[in-house]
């Protein structure tokens with residue numbers, strides 16, 4: 001445990017602020033009260049479109065659920 005080998009990617013600009021990811025994976029996603037979009041904790045911007053974080057294997061399942069629930073399909077795990 002503890003090795004961060006999974007990449008979580010959020011195409012933040014396309015977020016429609018439904019809140020599903022923050023509900024399913026609250027340790028990683030929260031809703032931004034300024035613009036209503038999801039923020040990824042410890043995420044770093046890669047260019048203008050994507051916020052990316054390395055996550056632990058024990059976070060995989062919840063974030064996979066978040067990715068599956070996202071209505072615009074902008075959360076990816078690799």
Ligand code: SF4
Pocket residue numbers: 010014015016017018019020021022037038066069070071072073074075
């Ligand atoms: S589930 Fe998708 S659209 Fe909904 S808040 Fe999260 S990233 Fe945004």
